[in-house]
Amino acid sequence: MNIFNIAVKEIKRDFRDVKTLIFMLATPLVLMLVLGTALSGAFSASIKVENVKVLFESPNDPEFSRAFDPFITAAKKSGISFIKAKDKEEGKKAVRLGRYDGYMEASPDGIRLYLNGSNSINGSILEGMLASFAGKYNLAHEIAKNVPEKAETVFASDIKQDYIEETSLVPKKQQGSMDYYAMAETTMIALYGAMSASSLILSERARKTGDRLIASPVRKIEIFAGKILGNIVINTLCITLVILFSIMVFKANWGNHLGIVFLVLLSEIIFAVSLGMGVSYLFKGNPAAKVTIMLFVQLASFFGGAYFKIEGAQGIFKFITDLSPLTWVNHALTKIIYANDLPAAIPAAALNLGAALVLVLIAVISMHRREGL
Structure with missing residues (x-):
């Protein structure tokens, strides 16, 4: 019950943080509109020959x-x-x-x-x-x-001239620019959840409320679990609103398996929240934790294709792009949406949840070694 109450408190506090809420909702939608419109020609399936x-x-x-x-x-x-x-x-x-x-x-x-x-x-x-x-x-x-x-x-004019005819296996399922950026910006903003998660404990220390929480009849692990749960819920709500807006307004294609798509995104949100908590404990409350997370999120977004689609990467560049969580999540979502390849969700979700488990263990061990939060 304590975990649930703490989670509800975190959700209410996040809803009162209007600036962060607007950032989480407006940023992906604006990027979808700008990039999806400006780079629509890069996703054209046909080539016009003239002059x-x-x-x-x-x-x-x-x-x-x-x-x-x-x-x-x-x-x-x-x-x-x-x-x-x-x-x-x-x-x-x-x-x-x-x-x-x-x-x-x-x-x-x-x-x-x-x-x-x-x-x-x-x-x-x-x-x-x-x-x-x-x-x-x-x-x-x-x-x-x-x-x-x-x-x-x-x-003779009636003899067939086209010796090679190109036909798509799924002709109606061609990824357009708006479809791609709806997916890419959604996965990007899900990773930004690490930023808010890094402040979950730091904010209590900054407000000098950490000691009062420890003095209350609530165990540290309950505080920890409640804060993580609340942050996962608020990030999930933001992602859900972004997806619904992209479908209804931008007409983005999220495929016929929205439930599986949502589960993959949920695994990324869990990873992002765990990343924020894990890094904040590794840095022992140092403000440099937020800078480190911001740098990681920006690099992961860049090499994960949030700003432009990356295809045919080779050598060291391919190695770097494969390290980005956005790369494996976007690849999995693309296969699910356009090829109905549902098993593609398993490796992406497993990587996210596996990394999340390691980061949570790091945070829990570090927390038990501290006297306070």
Whole structure:
């Protein structure tokens, strides 16, 4: 009962701390709005191809022209312009200077393509298009030798042109910028719970109420447990409000397994509160504890992808990002939301709760060694 009463007291006191409450609610929502809107282009699943310019020279061959002219017309509709070169060397120089995306040289030996290398996407598109054209042209040329009347069917418009079709396994579940930042900022603010947790005991010492608590008929472990429970509850309420707001206002996608998502976030909150308590006891009440926790939270947020999405990290950078609690929590949530991979919650929750247990043990041992709180 004492634990419950202390927890209720902590919750009431936190609700009266309007500044901290506004920070916990407004910070993630503002970051969601700003980053989710500003970086929406970085999460686009499609690439628009336009204003691709290619110089070309072709042999004076009527057969080649009959095949290539319709190809040029079709390419122009897709934003790719083929321009006949006046001079070979000047054309290649213009490509090197970046005025054109490529230079195509057609001869009886085949097609050669020179690219400027500044845009790998445009270069890959041109290579694929011309490889497809060359394959069809060679096929038509061979057919014309044996069955001339069938040669035109190779370039017939009703024949399928898309040899490679990209299809998402779950086409409707593409993570947008608002979806990502709703998740990332929520996990970030959950970790900020360590800041308030570090003040749970320090505030009692600062107000000179610690000795009175010790003198009361309440055991130290009950005070400790009640304060942790109260802080976990208030942080959980804040996270719940942030999630609900992101769903209703920003239309963020939290998937079909909100209960599992919530449990993973709850494990992170427990870790954050334990981190705050553990570090505050390790520093024996020194104000440097809050600075240390703030530094850790900021670095964990940065390397955990709270401000920009981190993909394809390698070497030492990957090692650092993997140390961030946000990394393993965000990875687990992404798998749960977009792949329905519910077992992904287990490693993330286990890491959070395992680290929390170690930190709580450190705090409890340190507390028993002290005369007061």
